[in-house]
Amino acid sequence: MNMTVEEKLGTNKYFVDEHHPHIEIDSSYPDRKEKMKLVNACPAGLYKLNEDGTLSFDYAGCLECGTCRILCLGTVVKKWEYPEGTKGVEFRYG
Numbered sequence: 001m002n003m004t005v006e007e008k009l010g011t012n013k014y015f016v017d018e019h020h021p022h023i024e025i026d027s028s029y030p031d032r033k034e035k036m037k038l039v040n041a042c043p044a045g046l047y048k049l050n051e052d053g054t055l056s057f058d059y060a061g062c063l064e065c066g067t068c069r070i071l072c073l074g075t076v077v078k079k080w081e082y083p084e085g086t087k088g089v090e091f092r093y094g
């Protein structure tokens with residue numbers, strides 16, 4: 001059976017740490033190109049550019065791949081850590 005990317009991501013389980021975001025961003029970082037890197041590269045599609053040019057981000061569906069850290073830590077991405085202990089994504093295979 002062929003599954004879409006969204007369906008595959010939907011099989012993962014996420015244990016979200018509501019009180020401690022493991023990634024923090026500067027949503028109004030001035031360089032649009034830098035923000036677009038994140039919009040285009042995040043495999044879970046968690047970065048969205050708003051009409052007013054600010055960036056929306058929801059860490060709840062993060063796959064912990066580290067792509068945004070490599071691309072933009074020190075610019076748009078202000079903090080990147082793995083979630084604590086039992087929090088974060090649990091991948092389902094098969």
Ligand code: SF4
Binds near residue numbers: 044065
């Ligand atoms: S670590 Fe990967 S999945 Fe998580 S927000 Fe960054 S690019 Fe997206």
